[in-house]
Amino acid sequence: xxxVAGVDIGSLTAKALILEDSKIRAYAIIPTGVDSEETSKxxxxxxxEKAELRLEDIEYVVSTGYGRVVVPFxxxxxxxxxxxAKGAVFLFPSVRTILDMGGQDCKAxxxxxxxKVLNFAMNDKCAAGTGRFFEIMAETMELPLEExxxxxxxxxxxxxxxxxxxxxxxxxVLTLLRRGVDKKNILAGINEAVxxxxxxxxxxxxxxxxxxxxxxxxxxxxxVRKVEEKVGLRALIAExxxxxxxxxxxxxxxxxxxxxxx
Amino acid sequence: xxVAGVDIGSLTVKAVILRDNEVVATSxxxxxxxxATAAKTAINEALKSLAERGMSVTLDSLxxxxxxxxxxxxxxxxxxxxxxxxxxxVGARHIFPSVRTVVDIGAxxxxxxxxxxxxxxxxxxxxxxxxxxxxxxxxxxxxxIGVGVEKLGELSLxxxxxxxxxxxxxxxxxxxxxxxxxxxVPIENIIAGVHESIANRIFGMxxxxxxxxxxxxxxxxxxxxxxxxALEAKVGxxxxxxExxxxxxxxxxxxxxxxxxxxx
Numbered sequence: 001x002x003x004v005a006g007v008d009i010g011s012l013t014a015k016a017l018i019l020e021d022s023k024i025r026a027y028a029i030i031p032t033g034v035d036s037e038e039t040s041k042x043x044x045x046x047x048x049e050k051a052e053l054r055l056e057d058i059e060y061v062v063s064t065g066y067g068r069v070v071v072p073f074x075x076x077x078x079x080x081x082x083x084x085a086k087g088a089v090f091l092f093p094s095v096r097t098i099l100d101m102g103g104q105d106c107k108a109x110x111x112x113x114x115x116k117v118l119n120f121a122m123n124d125k126c127a128a129g130t131g132r133f134f135e136i137m138a139e140t141m142e143l144p145l146e147e148x149x150x151x152x153x154x155x156x157x158x159x160x161x162x163x164x165x166x167x168x169x170x171x172x173v174l175t176l177l178r179r180g181v182d183k184k185n186i187l188a189g190i191n192e193a194v195x196x197x198x199x200x201x202x203x204x205x206x207x208x209x210x211x212x213x214x215x216x217x218x219x220x221x222x223x224v225r226k227v228e229e230k231v232g233l234r235a236l237i238a239e240x241x242x243x244x245x246x247x248x249x250x251x252x253x254x255x256x257x258x259x260x261x262x
Numbered sequence: 263x264x265v266a267g268v269d270i271g272s273l274t275v276k277a278v279i280l281r282d283n284e285v286v287a288t289s290x291x292x293x294x295x296x297x298a299t300a301a302k303t304a305i306n307e308a309l310k311s312l313a314e315r316g317m318s319v320t321l322d323s324l325x326x327x328x329x330x331x332x333x334x335x336x337x338x339x340x341x342x343x344x345x346x347x348x349x350x351x352v353g354a355r356h357i358f359p360s361v362r363t364v365v366d367i368g369a370x371x372x373x374x375x376x377x378x379x380x381x382x383x384x385x386x387x388x389x390x391x392x393x394x395x396x397x398x399x400x401x402x403x404x405x406x407i408g409v410g411v412e413k414l415g416e417l418s419l420x421x422x423x424x425x426x427x428x429x430x431x432x433x434x435x436x437x438x439x440x441x442x443x444x445x446x447v448p449i450e451n452i453i454a455g456v457h458e459s460i461a462n463r464i465f466g467m468x469x470x471x472x473x474x475x476x477x478x479x480x481x482x483x484x485x486x487x488x489x490x491x492a493l494e495a496k497v498g499x500x501x502x503x504x505e506x507x508x509x510x511x512x513x514x515x516x517x518x519x520x521x522x523x524x525x526x
Contacts, residue, residue, distance in 0.1 A: 104434070126392065127433035136433070166433045167393035167402060168370065175295065 004060045006249025009067030012103025014039045016047040017246040026051035036067035062253040087248030089115035092236045096208040101217035103131035108201045121204040128164035129194040152222030155188035164197040195226035212236040214244040265326040267515025268301045270333030273369030276512040277304040297333030328515040353514030355381040357504045362474035367483035369397040374467045394430040395463035418488030421454035461492035478502040480510040
């Protein structure tokens with residue numbers, strides 16, 4: 001039996017995943033605190049507890065994500081782009097295009113059958129279409145974040161939101177609310193603006209089927225449906241889309257360990 | 263011959279009244295939800311100040327009206343509409359005949375316009391649906407810092423060491439500012455950093471268009487001396503700022519109106 005782990009320190013959440021051979025044994029997701037190193041230890045400990053293991057039992061750890069260099073117990077760090085591709089292809093072997101929508105960035109990735117990255121495009125300079133965007137919209141509309149997707153599907157007449165810039169979209173949303181436009185219709189408009197934005201990112205790398213969405217926003221069914229409309233493909237979504245990066249990291253850890261043992 | 267230029271911006275509407283090519287009245291009002299009403303109110307406001315000086319003119323008796331700005335298409339009573347780029351160019355050249363580069367920073371937009379020696383628009387670039395480098399950016403950050411937006415300029419001049427703000431995005435810059443506040447960085451340093459961030463963004467746009475001297479800064483944000491200084495430092499040239507920089511687009515529109523009437 002081989003035990004390895006992947007730790008993904010994102011800008012908003014940290015994820016740790018323990019792989020036993022080729023099976024997910026346990027994982028944990030917690031908010032990223034001010035101290036990324038502390039966060040990495042904390043999230044790993046929670047995953048270990050769930051797996052009823054100790055850190056010493058884990059033979060190899062790969063870290064990834066924005067805080068990947070500060071994980072003290074990692075043997076190696078690998079970019080989140082590689083890890084998302086790796087994790088997505090493991091879950092869905094037919095996947096060639098991945099859209100990762102995270103807390104503070106969006107990435108479009110194209111990969112081959114082995115999960116190797118062929119091309120990618122990233123928006124990390126702007127909060128449009130990121131978790132931060134949806135947090136602010138939820139706050140502005142006084143709705144729980146996890147309800148946004150479901151509610152938007154009940155829209156009857158999507159409102160027009162002309163910009164995916166958080167600041168401009170927020171002021172448009174406030175104007176629409178003032179005019180008494182139904183929140184569901186506003187949500188549908190927001191999703192449309194975001195879908196257009198990420199579609200442009202996807203086009204930069206070229207879309208090849210199958211298509212998967214990873215990251216926390218994959219849990220927003222409203223966004224997923226709009227992106228699917230634009231792309232013209234059904235999106236494959238993991239049961240827990242937030243751990244795909246950590247899963248990829250764990251798979252790299254397994255490979256690295258096999259190399260070492262050879 | 264009395265004409266008007268009206269500039270319907272995202273935040274404010276500006277009107278300039280010209281009589282025989284001379285500015286006789288101006289006004290600035292909040293735009294609100296209805297651009298056409300705002301435009302009418304702004305012109306009437308300016309005309310009211312004329313009436314107080316014994317010149318009785320009504321909106322209907324104006325010889326020509328040119329509308330510009332983001333809401334220009336909604337001003338159905340205008341005789342003509344012209345782009346902001348064109349109006350900025352005409353307005354800036356009228357005040358500073360030597361100007362070849364016009365930078366306009368408004369509430370929700372920023373633009374860089376390059377002019378030929380004769381004042382023709384040669385090239386321009388504008389922000390595309392992004393608040394970075396606009397008045398909105400300053401507005402959001404001023405709120406976080408807890409200072410009125412009109413005080414930013416003066417305060418920033420006291421900065422000893424500007425705090426580095428690496429994000430262009432307003433939302434990410436906001437997080438950076440908050441973390442500086444938590445770390446007790448003096449607010450004047452934070453504000454200076456915010457101004458530098460705007461200057462960086464504008465400088466990037468200026469380089470895309472190509473800079474020719476002289477350079478003028480117009481739009482409401484030009485009233486912030488901190489932004490002017492930060493941009494001057496970045497460009498390495500002095501920058502001309504007209505009095506009432508937010509009125510330049512409306513002035514340009516009014517000058518175009520005057521020309522249409524054949525008084526120019």
